[in-house]
Amino acid sequence: MHFGVNSGQVMSETIDGETIIIHLGTGSYYSLQQAGAAIWSAIERSADEGQILEELLSRYDASPVEVESAAKALLAELQSESLVIQTANGSSYVPQADATAEQRMAFVLPKLEKHTDMQDIILLDPVHEVDDRGWPNASDAGTA
């Protein structure tokens, strides 16, 4: 299975190696750095777990066991936060260029930093999206 961003609810941007993510449904926002940002980049390109690990091993100087454990943990967390979904479609995956051994960086355990100070906006002012059977247009059925 491949991974993809839950794009219906999530917006993200990576600047200078740090990724900011916002979940529009919960109001929580997150940041990822270094290996975490690299994993997110791979997810944006519809990578599967094997492809994510391959990219990390080409970029960071770390053992496959260490990288696999860290990546699995982050992927699980990203899914539990509904930031990432699993999808069968991996046809759009484009690998990033491999790094040479000299370019590989030290591996720092990826950490998903979560901020919930905006959640009140959602909790106190929830938005009800109305479909085309209801307000404000004419309804043939009349009532819901």
Add this chain to the structure above:
Amino acid sequence: MEAATITVPVLDGRLSERLDALFREASDKNERVDRSYVLAGHRVRMRFANDTMFDVAGRAFGHLIGSGDELPELTIDIWDSASSGVPAPPLPAVGADAAFGAKFYYGDDRLQAHFQPASGALSVFDRERNHAWYWFASADELPSWERAASIRQILHWWLPSFGIYEVHGGAIGTEAGGVLLVGRGGSGKSTTALLSLGVPGMRYVADDYVAVSVDPEPYAHSLYSSGKLEPGHAERLPHLTEAANVDDLHVDDKAVFYVNELFEESIAAGFPLRAVLLPTIVSRQETRLVEVAPTLALAALAPSTLLQLHPPSKDGWAAMAKLVRCVPCVRIELGSDLDAIPKAIVAYLEARS
């Protein structure tokens, strides 16, 4: 966000035509006030059903008066039921268990509509006709946050067609350029904006909502001249509370005043943006400015913007991301010497000019 199917009366026509009819009735029963404005470089005609509507929703645009010589690019009809004497437009039925601040939104290729029972304000935009409507039940019941930034939903829907995006932030500076103030409530953003008022050479563009464009260069466009006085401001900003006769202001938890009326020399229609500032209150006298990563600025700016203006705009998000890449992002550590804060901002801008 929940999807909800709402019980509505069956209409015999489209909503736009129904709103046209209601506003026509409101105008016929009252003395309509028409005003032309230039908002972010674009011509807007606002038609107020009566003087009360102008007082409630029009004063905030007093610094953006247009000639009215050319056809407007957007027309907005503004009325209430209490003073105009016309019935309410079709509104969603609100359940007893609805959250206090619940909002109802509808959007299709042509029409967007937003209603918040807590404010009682209905905003509707018909993009095919470039026509919008802003209705509320009663001017007396319109809360300060609606008075200070009315039609913000309509502008959020309309401005992006020009590459201009409404964001949650303040903007102050000089005629040569200014800063975007971003951060959550309590960060000192509003106080910092208000401290600029009356300071020679400083310009005030926004307190809470401002329009931003990033091409060809980052620019802040004033939308509202309003500011809001909170209870704590009386002690920190005595020059402001003296100038603003609080008895004349609409007060619930915050008093709304209009900068163009009280500090005419301070208000500006806009300026180039030179930096994004993240205010934070510190426990020392001195104010300092420290550059920070753009991602910190994006995190301070984007979530509140995306979550307060519906629907969240992907293009707006992209513009905010581009902005924090284009200009320095700076934490302004606000010291207890309040007079020094605007001076520090001006000194920073002058050093970068």
